[in-house]
Amino acid sequence: QQQVKQSPQSLIVQKGGISIINCAYENTAFDYFPWYQQFPGKGPALLIAIRPDVSEKKEGRFTISFNKSAKQFSLHIMDSQPGDSATYFCAAKRNQAGTALIFGKGTTLSVSS
């Protein structure tokens, strides 16, 4: 049972454009929603994260938008650069100690120059 659904599976964006990746979840017990970035052959690294008590969080060119009622959240990458080409994973974690992150299936982003 997939608890975090991510789309699209792949995305091609022109340099300078906006990349948008969407995730949806079903479990209302989730209380922490991070996005991870992974380059080929490397481990994922935290990019940005949000709690459901805020609707938006921005860090540089990266923004998370969160819609609690729709149980959806999205990552926006402004002014996309070739160096942003990577695989992006959304994740969620239950509001309970002793639990682990549950990941979406990932989105492979290619930014063309």
Place this chain on the structure above:
Amino acid sequence: DGGITQSPKYLFRKEGQNVTLSCEQNLNHDAMYWYRQDPGQGLRLIYYSQIVNDFQKGDIAEGYSVSREKKESFPLTVTSAQKNPTAFYLCASSITGVSTEAFFGQGTRLTVV
């Protein structure tokens, strides 16, 4: 430098053999995790541990075993019972709590030959 070290980076296993993947962290984190990554499947949780001498099964624990005898170490054994072990294996750690960052190692790519 603080971080998570996974070894080896590449591992080849003959069918019917057990192999052990190493994961060591010097971040003083209580929680450690093992994920399996397959193309298009995202990261799936194998086992996790919140404290020494205690661990819990994740979503795909069958054919795997772990131990947590030391806070710094969380080795994963891929047994012969795992029918499709070829994958990229990722170890992570975090402090315990709801919204805490998980730090990942660089991964071990296991191939059955």
